[in-house]
Amino acid sequence: MKIATWNVNSLKVRLPQVTEWLQSAQPDVLVLQEIKLVSEAFPVDAFAELGYHALASGQKTYNGVANIARASMHDVITDIPGLDDPQRRVLATTINGIRVVNLYVPNGQSVGSDKYAYKLGWLAALRDWLAAELAQHERLVVLGDFNIAPEDRDVYDPDKWGDDVLCSPAERAALGELTALGLVDVFREFDQPEAAYSWWDYRAAGFRRNAGLRIDLILASSALAPYCNASYVDREPRSWERPSDHTPVIAEFRV
DNA sequence: ATGGTGGTCCAACCA
Numbered sequence: 001m002k003i004a005t006w007n008v009n010s011l012k013v014r015l016p017q018v019t020e021w022l023q024s025a026q027p028d029v030l031v032l033q034e035i036k037l038v039s040e041a042f043p044v045d046a047f048a049e050l051g052y053h054a055l056a057s058g059q060k061t062y063n064g065v066a067n068i069a070r071a072s073m074h075d076v077i078t079d080i081p082g083l084d085d086p087q088r089r090v091l092a093t094t095i096n097g098i099r100v101v102n103l104y105v106p107n108g109q110s111v112g113s114d115k116y117a118y119k120l121g122w123l124a125a126l127r128d129w130l131a132a133e134l135a136q137h138e139r140l141v142v143l144g145d146f147n148i149a150p151e152d153r154d155v156y157d158p159d160k161w162g163d164d165v166l167c168s169p170a171e172r173a174a175l176g177e178l179t180a181l182g183l184v185d186v187f188r189e190f191d192q193p194e195a196a197y198s199w200w201d202y203r204a205a206g207f208r209r210n211a212g213l214r215i216d217l218i219l220a221s222s223a224l225a226p227y228c229n230a231s232y233v234d235r236e237p238r239s240w241e242r243p244s245d246h247t248p249v250i251a252e253f254r255v
Numbered sequence: 256a257t258g259g260t261g262g263t264c265c266a267a268c269c270a
Contacts, residue, residue: 009262009270010261010262010263012263013261013262034270036262036263060263061263061264062262062263062269062270107270109269115269201259201260201270202260202261203258203259203261204258205259205260206260245260245261
């Protein structure tokens with residue numbers, strides 16, 4: 001199973017790029033974030049033409065997630081239990097016996113802001129829910145835009161970023177609580193190029209300078225992680241005309 | 256030290 005995550009920053013704008021990438025990369029599963037569409041407006045037909053099933057949990061203007069898969073999907077969850085949240089940031093589906101949890105973690109704006117508090121509360125509720133999901137699904141992958149750079153080596157200039165949002169100790173501790181459940185950041189299970197990132201700010205020519213962060217992650221349960229063959233970033237779509245500010249991250253499992 | 260860009264949708268918010 002080849003599985004990928006991509007924050008597309010508007011599927012209306014990026015649909016041609018997503019279909020182009022699907023045809024060249026041929027993943028079995030692709031999960032999208034920031035589709036910025038209501039669920040009813042999701043272009044199911046465009047994916048059906050390419051042989052993919054699609055499910056979306058969207059809203060107007062902001063957020064929104066979708067799962068696209070060769071196989072059919074079932075046991076759909078769109079909300080973290082116990083968290084009353086109108087923002088569409090979660091889509092869990094079971095695909096060929098693998099539990100796939102697609103996340104668009106809140107950005108958090110700045111340390112100490114209301115949005116930062118929302119992010120930390122969201123991550124605490126996520127942790128409890130994932131513990132329950134792991135108890136039910138031995139083979140589970142949780143992937144998406146985490147809006148957290150796990151370590152300084154995931155940041156182009158850690159001294160400049162310091163403890164700012166996306167890198168703050170509390171956010172990294174919240175991510176640590178997820179890995180403490182047995183979830184493995186599979187990207188770090190393999191040799192990687194120096195300065196491998198998944199997001200580059202549109203501003204200040206971030207991509208040209210490789211001034212990026214690795215904030216798009218693929219975590220696999222301890223039962224599934226040993227079956228991971230490879231994990232890597234595909235920088236190419238970030239170099240295309242009118243790109244998303246994120247690029248796809250991929251993991252391949254021999255299951 | 257500040258502001259830069261881009262998406263949504265046309266003023267202001269979000270990232």
